[in-house]
Amino acid sequence: MNDENLLYNPLDVMDAKILIIDDNLSNVLVLEKMLLIIGYDKKNIIKTIDSRNAVELFLEHQPNLVLLDLKMPFLDGFQVLKQLNLLSKGKFLAVIIITAQSESENHVKALSLGARDFIEKPFDHAVVAMRIKNLLEMEKMHRQIKDYTLHLENKVLERTKEVEEIQFDFTKRLLRAAEFRDNDTGMHIQRIGLYSKLLAEKIGMSPLYCDLIEHASMMHDIGKIAIPDDIMLKP
Numbered sequence: 001m002n003d004e005n006l007l008y009n010p011l012d013v014m015d016a017k018i019l020i021i022d023d024n025l026s027n028v029l030v031l032e033k034m035l036l037i038i039g040y041d042k043k044n045i046i047k048t049i050d051s052r053n054a055v056e057l058f059l060e061h062q063p064n065l066v067l068l069d070l071k072m073p074f075l076d077g078f079q080v081l082k083q084l085n086l087l088s089k090g091k092f093l094a095v096i097i098i099t100a101q102s103e104s105e106n107h108v109k110a111l112s113l114g115a116r117d118f119i120e121k122p123f124d125h126a127v128v129a130m131r132i133k134n135l136l137e138m139e140k141m142h143r144q145i146k147d148y149t150l151h152l153e154n155k156v157l158e159r160t161k162e163v164e165e166i167q168f169d170f171t172k173r174l175l176r177a178a179e180f181r182d183n184d185t186g187m188h189i190q191r192i193g194l195y196s197k198l199l200a201e202k203i204g205m206s207p208l209y210c211d212l213i214e215h216a217s218m219m220h221d222i223g224k225i226a227i228p229d230d231i232m233l234k235p
Contacts, residue, residue, distance in 0.1 A: 013136035014039050017061055020047040021054050021080060022069035022098055030123060031067060031098075038129050051075040055083050064139050065132065067119070069098040070106055081113040092142035094135050171215055174222055193218035 018035060022028050028047050035045055046061050048054065051072045058066070066084065070077035077097060084093055096117045097110045107118060116135055119128050175189055196217035200210040224232060 013064075013133060013140055015041065015044065016064040016136045016140075017044045017046065018065045018067065018132070019054075019057055019061065019063035020045065020067045021051055021057075021072075021077075022067070023049050023051065023072040024069065025049050027069065027098065027121070027123075031128070034123065034125055034128055035132070037125075038132075051077075051080050054080045055087065058084060058087055065094045065096065065136055067096050067098055067132075068115075070110065078109060078113060081110065081115060085114050091146075092139055094139040096131060096135060168215060171219065174225070175218055189218050189221060192220060 018040065020028050020031050022031075028049060032045055032047060036042060046057055046063060048057055052074050054075070057063075068077050068080060072080075075083075081095065084095065093114050093116075095115045096119055097107075097115045098121065099106060099110075099118050100121055110118075116138070117131050119131055193214045197210050197214035200213045205213070
């Protein structure tokens with residue numbers, strides 16, 4: 001896949017999943033109707049009037065956006081926000097708070113808990129549409145960047161593995177050259193590598209360390225390559 005396509009996909013957000021949490025059924029139905037008019041898919045609109053269902057619905061549907069009321073029985077919006085932040089595990093959490101115009105103090109608290117924006121009651125259709133679209137685009141961009149970063153990390157791992165394979169191949173060629181200088185020690189070199197790896201495993205070293213010590217220990221006689229024949233091959 002082309003790297004640019006991973007990062008610069010068109011930000012079409014109409015297939016987004018949206019979770020509405022509000023104890024006022026009228027608000028829920030009005031918001032759902034607005035979303036349907038805008039063009040969002042009905043099957044991707046999840047709603048509840050019981051805030052105790054928030055965690056279950058969030059885990060089940062993994063919504064791209066949450067519309068969340070603050071003043072609710074059982075669990076208020078702040079408590080739900082805290083729960084969703086724990087569930088998101090560091091991912092970008094797109095939450096728009098449903099609020100009244102006079103709740104500026106609550107705005108600050110909600111923002112401190114991770115809310116991204118607000119829509120005020122009574123709802124203005126155009127404002128609601130743009131705020132939802134803007135935040136969904138931001139959420140999608142975050143996902144694209146994360147996917148692109150993971151793609152780059154995988155490419156780095158692939159390149160690193162290729163370099164390691166080249167280095168190991170070079171090491172094996174040097175060892176072959178040492179063997180040609182002294183046939184008596186060829187298997188000795190391989191045994192040293194094997195014993196070193198087994199000892200490293202025995203003392204609980206990591207698999208990476210064990211592989212490295214195996215390859216490194218096999219180089220212990222590499223200096224034979226530079227020893228003159230009259231010394232190296234003397235009786």
